[in-house]
Amino acid sequence: MYFFSIKPSHPDVLALSQLYVFIIALFFTAYSMQCFYSPFVKREFFRYGLPPSVRILTGILQLMGAMGLITGMLIPFIGLMASVGLTLMMVVAFGVRIKIKDGPKESAPSFIFIFLNAYLIKLFYAVF
Numbered sequence: 291m292y293f294f295s296i297k298p299s300h301p302d303v304l305a306l307s308q309l310y311v312f313i314i315a316l317f318f319t320a321y322s323m324q325c326f327y328s329p330f331v332k333r334e335f336f337r338y339g340l341p342p343s344v345r346i347l348t349g350i351l352q353l354m355g356a357m358g359l360i361t362g363m364l365i366p367f368i369g370l371m372a373s374v375g376l377t378l379m380m381v382v383a384f385g386v387r388i389k390i391k392d393g394p395k396e397s398a399p400s401f402i403f404i405f406l407n408a409y410l411i412k413l414f415y416a417v418f
Contacts (some may be wrong), residue, residue: 300414307413311359311369314406318356318376325349336388351379356417373410380404 335345362369383400
């Protein structure tokens with residue numbers, strides 16, 4: 291069953307769901323590119339006490355997750371696994387923020403993306 295075959299209760303529900311998936315994938319694609327190229331992100335990972343290899347791995351996993359979300363619109367199981375993986379990644383990111391004693395402003399993005407990705411799990415599970 292394809293994500294596109296959802297029987298929405300309202301004509302705009304499918305389009306909004308697809309847009310939601312696309313926007314989340316876009317955010318993770320952008321952040322993955324920052325992991326590779328941004329001096330700020332490089333400094334942040336150093337501040338977290340993590341080696342450059344973890345930064346690169348994070349970028350690769352986020353890019354794979356973003357591609358998985360898009361692919362998930364045709365193969366929902368892949369979207370489900372990508373959204374679970376990205377949710378777990380954000381839980382770990384939030385844990386790192388807590389460990390290094392970052393404030394609410396710095397911790398908010400990972401905390402918010404936990405819930406945004408959890409909603410993606412619900413969307414993909416509904417069509418799986």
